Amino acid sequence: MSVRPEIYKTEGRGKLYDSVLETIGDTPSIRINNLKPENADIYVKAEFFNPAASVKDRLALNIIEAAEREGKLRPGQTVVEATSGNTGIGLAMVCAQKGYPLVVTMVETFSVERRKLMRMLGAKVVLTPKAEKGFGMVKKAIELADENGWFLASQFETSANADIHEATTAREILNDFKGKRLDYIVTGYGTGGTMTGIGRLIKKERPEVKIILTEPANAALVQSGIPQERDECGRPVKGHPAFEAHPIQGWTPDFISAVLQEGLEAGYYDQLLPVAGADGIDWAQKLASKEGILTGVSGGSTFAVSQKVAETAEPGSVILCMLPDTGERYLSTPLFEGIAEGMSDEEMAISLSTPFGQMPD
Numbered sequence: 001m002s003v004r005p006e007i008y009k010t011e012g013r014g015k016l017y018d019s020v021l022e023t024i025g026d027t028p029s030i031r032i033n034n035l036k037p038e039n040a041d042i043y044v045k046a047e048f049f050n051p052a053a054s055v056k057d058r059l060a061l062n063i064i065e066a067a068e069r070e071g072k073l074r075p076g077q078t079v080v081e082a083t084s085g086n087t088g089i090g091l092a093m094v095c096a097q098k099g100y101p102l103v104v105t106m107v108e109t110f111s112v113e114r115r116k117l118m119r120m121l122g123a124k125v126v127l128t129p130k131a132e133k134g135f136g137m138v139k140k141a142i143e144l145a146d147e148n149g150w151f152l153a154s155q156f157e158t159s160a161n162a163d164i165h166e167a168t169t170a171r172e173i174l175n176d177f178k179g180k181r182l183d184y185i186v187t188g189y190g191t192g193g194t195m196t197g198i199g200r201l202i203k204k205e206r207p208e209v210k211i212i213l214t215e216p217a218n219a220a221l222v223q224s225g226i227p228q229e230r231d232e233c234g235r236p237v238k239g240h241p242a243f244e245a246h247p248i249q250g251w252t253p254d255f256i257s258a259v260l261q262e263g264l265e266a267g268y269y270d271q272l273l274p275v276a277g278a279d280g281i282d283w284a285q286k287l288a289s290k291e292g293i294l295t296g297v298s299g300g301s302t303f304a305v306s307q308k309v310a311e312t313a314e315p316g317s318v319i320l321c322m323l324p325d326t327g328e329r330y331l332s333t334p335l336f337e338g339i340a341e342g343m344s345d346e347e348m349a350i351s352l353s354t355p356f357g358q359m360p361d
Contacts, residue, residue, distance in 0.1 A: 060090030085114030092121035134253030165197020192260020199268025234258035
């Protein structure tokens with residue numbers, strides 16, 4: 001045979017699925033080869049294998065199903081949420097399947113691809129002014145929920161957030177590395193659900209594993225040590241003073257969420273390492289061109305920190321890097337700057353090297 005049957009899957013998944021929602025989770029941990037540092041192995045947990053291509057699919061499903069179980073979400077009731085995009089895309093997928101109308105509030109600066117994806121999935125997208133930052137989109141979602149009697153998903157406060165990462169993401173990591181060495185897990189934060197959820201279980205069952213938390217260097221909210229002001233529901237009452245605009249979409253809104261605060265207070269992370277947005281873009285581009293792994297700026301940023309961890313890690317160390325989403329929803333952002341639509345001089349030379357199909361003068 002002209003194939004390698006031992007590496008190609010030919011048996012399917014061994015089951016049929018009742019809906020797209022049953023395909024959420026069970027994402028692979030993939031070894032890095034061409035960008036491997038000298039003294040460590042890096043694996044990436046590729047969350048873009050989720051059906052709507054991000055880690056937030058897990059959260060979106062659990063928010064809706066937890067609300068259904070608890071009687072907080074009525075059949076046909078409108079769901080509303082503030083999001084930088086990935087949670088909104090995940091919610092749009094879940095709501096489309098379950099028959100709930102969805103309204104998303106989102107700062108106008110987030111990528112056009114994200115709002116188009118949400119609208120393609122049937123959601124309504126309400127844009128909020130750039131000047132009001134993430135706090136503004138949250139405030140708008142709360143207003144809409146209160147005014148219309150809609151269900152507010154509350155990704156930044158709900159227990160359904162970290163719970164799903166404890167039950168699925170962390171369990172998958174433990175199963176993938178069962179009987180194998182694992183020294184570090186590197187993750188950024190948006191809501192903080194990933195860090196808090198995996199921290200609960202990893203610190204209990206694999207306490208030797210160090211969790212490295214990262215955030216934008218110019219929006220180092222956690223590193224600042226300045227507490228977040230909140231209301232009685234745990235929601236921010238204003239933006240955090242350490243926040244500055246940064247290019248790592250999906251990471252670090254202008255407040256510290258209640259979900260993240262749990263993980264910070266519980267001590268689930270062992271080290272905090274900031275990263276420059278430019279480094280995240282650079283490493284995301286390298287992952288695509290050298291490993292064939294297409295991730296967004298947040299994934300590139302997490303990978304940049306993983307490389308930094310490897311520099312001082314004990315020889316033979318194993319690092320797991322969380323990749324939150326795919327790069328395709330960043331086409332209009334700096335991640336794709338310099339990627340031409342037309343042919344380069346080298347491509348034109350290749351085209352002209354044979355007579356067939358040459359472009360006319």
